[in-house]
Amino acid sequence: MNIELMKQSLHACKKRAYNRQISKLKEKCFSVSNNLDYIRFSNRKLNCLRWHNNESYSHILKKLDICISLKNSNHDFITEGIFINNSRADVVDLTTGEIYEILCSEEEKDFEEKIKKYPKCFRIVKVKI
Secondary structure, X not given: OOHHHHHHHHHHHHHHHHHHHHHHHHHHHHXXXXXXXXXOHHHOXXXXXXXXXXXXXXXXXXXXXXXXXXXXXXXXXXXXXXXXXXXEEEEXXXXXXXXXXXXXXXXXXXXXHHXXXXXXXXXXXXXXX
């Protein structure tokens, strides 16, 4: 029997178990999956409504409507979420991995360009007002 090979196998097994345990703890403690890793660290304000001054009133109300619906479903979300690649989404549902993009005055061409920058693991939901 090769002792070194057994040690390497044991080490790899422990590392996999550790990574699995950390992943489970993340989901359990923070109620979010690994989707939070795609959000910029300074932008991780969960379950609060944020908006910009240049957004229209109807855009903000629709965002509020989506947030209330997510909160009632016990989902964790981030509004105006900024990803690591500096792209920004209106509402990011961290529980299901969905991005809600609210189209008020944006054209379809601008929307298509914008979603190309989002991480591929998220599903895009287009919401028209």
